Amino acid sequence: xxxxxxxxxxxxxxxxxxxxxxxxxxxxxxxxxxxxxxxxxxxxxxxxxxxxxxxxxxxxxxxxxxxxxxxxxxxxxxxxxxxxxxxxxxxxxxxxxxxxxxxxxxxxxxxxxxxxxxxxxxxxxxxxxxxxxxxxxxxxxxxxxxxxxxxxxxxxxxxxxxxx
Amino acid sequence: xxxxxxxxxxxxxxxxxxxxxxxxxxxxxxxxxxxxxxxxxxxxxxxxxxxxxxxxxxxxxxxxxxxxxxxxxxxxxxxxxxxxxxxxxxxxxxxxxxxxxxxxxxxxxxxxxxxxxxxxxxxxxxxxxxxxxxxxxxxxxxxxxxxxxxxxxxxxxxxxxxxx
DNA sequence: GTCAGTGCAAACTTTTTGCAACTAC
DNA sequence: GTAGTTGCAAAAAGTTTGCACTGAC
Numbered sequence: 438x439x440x441x442x443x444x445x446x447x448x449x450x451x452x453x454x455x456x457x458x459x460x461x462x463x464x465x466x467x468x469x470x471x472x473x474x475x476x477x478x479x480x481x482x483x484x485x486x487x488x489x490x491x492x493x494x495x496x497x498x499x500x501x502x503x504x505x506x507x508x509x510x511x512x513x514x515x516x517x518x519x520x521x522x523x524x525x526x527x528x529x530x531x532x533x534x535x536x537x538x539x540x541x542x543x544x545x546x547x548x549x550x551x552x553x554x555x556x557x558x559x560x561x562x563x564x565x566x567x568x569x570x571x572x573x574x575x576x577x578x579x580x581x582x583x584x585x586x587x588x589x590x591x592x593x594x595x596x597x598x599x600x601x
Numbered sequence: 602x603x604x605x606x607x608x609x610x611x612x613x614x615x616x617x618x619x620x621x622x623x624x625x626x627x628x629x630x631x632x633x634x635x636x637x638x639x640x641x642x643x644x645x646x647x648x649x650x651x652x653x654x655x656x657x658x659x660x661x662x663x664x665x666x667x668x669x670x671x672x673x674x675x676x677x678x679x680x681x682x683x684x685x686x687x688x689x690x691x692x693x694x695x696x697x698x699x700x701x702x703x704x705x706x707x708x709x710x711x712x713x714x715x716x717x718x719x720x721x722x723x724x725x726x727x728x729x730x731x732x733x734x735x736x737x738x739x740x741x742x743x744x745x746x747x748x749x750x751x752x753x754x755x756x757x758x759x760x761x762x763x764x765x
Numbered sequence: 766g767t768c769a770g771t772g773c774a775a776a777c778t779t780t781t782t783g784c785a786a787c788t789a790c
Numbered sequence: 791g792t793a794g795t796t797g798c799a800a801a802a803a804g805t806t807t808g809c810a811c812t813g814a815c
Binding site: 626663664667686 | 814
């Protein structure tokens with residue numbers, strides 16, 4: 438099972454990371470890692486909290502989630518994004534590089550891939566800077582909102598749908 | 602004076618925007634626009650608040666700053682970023698397109714330009730999506746932190762300087 | 766004169782922190 | 791045994807909201 442392989446691998450990476458840094462290997466940390474690697478796409482702390490509770494039946498405090506995520510980011514197993522109000526995260530091991538397209542009206546985030554773009558970014562020469570990762574956010578209006586706008590064009594109202 | 606020209610132009614754009622949207626032309630709104638266009642680089646709401654108070658001697662509430670910034674973003678005169686904890690903004694009219702290089706250790710943000718990159722991004726075909734603007738954030742370790750790390754490599758400590 | 770806009774304070778949301786209890790080592 | 795971790799609750803930080811007052815139109 439491909440998915441299980443990835444989980445095993447990241448568990449091993451995390452174990453090595455914890456050992457190297459002199460951190461403890463607590464059950465909470467591995468449960469969090471496991472849950473994160475069963476999520477496709479983005480998630481925030483709250484949805485992770487709920488998912489662990491409901492689907493994995495594992496109760497951790499939000500404080501521990503925040504603490505552990507910092508370690509996972511440092512271990513390069515998780516990437517942090519900041520689109521809307523709350524921080525969004527995603528697993529990063531064994532994932533294809535992708536970019537983000539964000540609708541400024543409804544807040545919907547779509548991923549897309551583009552090799553040329555990827556190459557251009559990675560080939561960028563940066564002086565005195567050790568590149569670790571990057572995020573490209575493209576903002577605009579998605580097709581759905583675009584159509585919705587055309588319908589109610591007469592009114593001068595700004596429609597601000599709540600993100601999230 | 603080049604800078605004054607820009608200020609006059611954006612004031613005119615904003616005036617037209619407000620008229621078109623049926624919003625009022627209040628002194629607060631123009632004072633905020635003027636202050637923003639006298640700032641080079643990024644700022645957050647709090648520093649804008651303080652700057653208006655101290656340097657322009659103009660007192661506005663934070664609520665008004667938030668309200669007005671939304672209008673300015675909609676009028677395409679300001680761009681919003683989300684690096685650290687609080688939202689960062691910057692003027693966008695008449696500014697060269699640039700990208701951001703962020704040090705994950707000290708949080709320092711540096712701007713850089715790269716035409717090839719810019720072209721690659723702008724040429725990206727997005728289906729059913731009306732591009733408005735984009736942000737490329739490149740994360741890594743800056744030269745300064747890199748050197749600092751080498752010095753204290755023996756200790757296994759993670760140095761987490763507070764961003765902001 | 767009217768209603769959009771403002772200031773203020775309270776509310777809300779997300780994240781951080783202090784501390785007692787717990788447990789990996 | 792003991793220091794690193796956890797959970798909890800309180801605090802902090804950033805942003806939004808409700809409401810009375812003000813002023814642009």
